[in-house]
Amino acid sequence: MELTHIEHIGIAVKSIEESLKYYEGVLGLKCYAIEEVTDQKVKTAFLKVGQTKLELLEALAEDSPVAKFIEKKGEGIHHLAFATPDLPGALKEADEKGLRLIDAAPRKGAEGLNIAFLHPKSTGSVLTEFCSDK
């Protein structure tokens, strides 16, 4: 499959406001967008360092996947997102090679991207996201 770069790294946080004290206040990065993704019950904040984005994820409800993640593992790196010019093709190939898909078809994520997740059980415990701007 064709993956072009790390689109972003998703980081689960209890509070975006608190976390920005570190990412902006200490690391000197700039948060350029805050967006709610209602079907995932999360608020996202995006920062950029070079070509790579960091996506801070804060749960908006107790049954949000991010709330469950923090409950089990605590705050920290949540997922790795790869950019691909061919999201349906990448998903098809992952499926054919026996990986477990969380999203069988692309859906809308933050920043208007089409996204799909692979289950960490079949990716060496790394929740993996594919993103495409097409």
Ligand code: ZN
């Ligand atoms: Zn993501």
